[in-house]
Amino acid sequence: MRGGSRVVKKAAVVGNPVDHSLSPDIHSFWLNEAGINGIYTKETVKHENFGSFIVNAAKKGYSGLNITVPFKEKAFKLCDVLSETAKELGAVNLIIFENGKIMGDNTDGQGFIDSVIEKIPNLSFKKNNFSILGAGGAAKGIIHALCKNGAKNINIINRDLKKAKDLASSYSGIATPYALSDIEKGLTDASFLINTTTMGMKGGPDSIEINFSEFPKIICFTDIVYNPKTTSLMSDALKSGIKVIGGIGMLVNQAVPAFRAFYGEEPRNLDSLYLVLENKMKVDHND
Incomplete structure (x- = not known):
């Protein structure tokens, strides 16, 4: 029963x-x-x-x-x-x-992967270039899951370059670290941009600004923040015609x-x- x-x-x-x-x-x-x-x-x-x-x-x-x-x-x-x-x-x-x-x-990293596949069922992780904002625990889990699913090119962009370097060192030949001051370099070849930080979250730090129109190769922006449903970075991406995926899917998956x-x-x-x-x-x- x-x-x-x-x-x-x-x-x-x-x-x-x-x-x-x-x-x-x-x-x-x-x-x-x-x-x-x-x-x-x-x-x-x-x-x-x-x-x-x-x-x-x-x-x-x-x-x-x-x-x-x-x-x-x-x-x-x-x-x-x-x-x-x-x-x-x-x-x-x-x-x-x-x-x-x-x-x-x-289950954090695979939860992220499943949330993306929900929205883009035929996505090839191997054929896309990923740029990650942040180098904390969430970034670590997501990068691990991306690699398990075949990702071959990942840029890690973080305020503290040393943290980005430390995380990238675990994925030699796949991950490249960039300081936030060099974000343009880190986004130039990106087709997928993922925010793994708390910026833009309700009660969290303010978000950085990204002019998505300057990075025409980006086809999708994903944000692990789920409250608000649409973050300021998601809004900016939408204005440039970029597909966006919010954080609620990762939370559920x-x-x-x-x-x-x-x-x-x-x-x-x-x-x-x-x-x-x-x-x-x-x-x-x-x-």
Whole structure:
């Protein structure tokens, strides 16, 4: 029995802060659609309490957890078993409790890939040139996933050139680092531009300005920011006739394997979910 089962399957997103996380909305929607007797909450945990929270979570009835900032690297160190992706990234966003073990995975990068394929089903990662804005954890996950999917040419553009160089060094022959002051060079041959930073996000730093008309090879701009739905960079790209993909797809797609692991079923009605999330963000925006 699903809906009538006495066993409540329990999961949560853990971070600090997590107040504005949409993960509970995503999982609660899918739980309702599938008629599963389950709950999904958000847990704000202090840095000094994170380790004990993870170690004791299974005893408290959690089947698994999503991990968000700033704990992905800490979570990695607490896992008994790690996926190959998690090992390569040194960070975990998904924990499953199984047979007394803490299992760790990282679904961020593939979530991005799946969100792009949703919009451009026949995309060849091998034939496109990618430029990445940022060199943090999100950039690391996305570049890793791009390479796994065949990308051969990636430019990393970052304010701190050393961070860009450090990240590029892991992908020798594929990735080239550029300082933000050299953004024109980093965008010259790009067909795909990806913002992996928080600039333009509601409550986040202001966005840089890009005159997309100066870079005619760019055919698509993707932004991992999902609130607002259309960022200022997305608006600028649209004005130049460039296809844009917002961050809500990555958020939803990285949650798919988590829901499957937590509750043992496939998520349903993704199109309806996107509408629910967009409406929620509109309400929040007007608060």
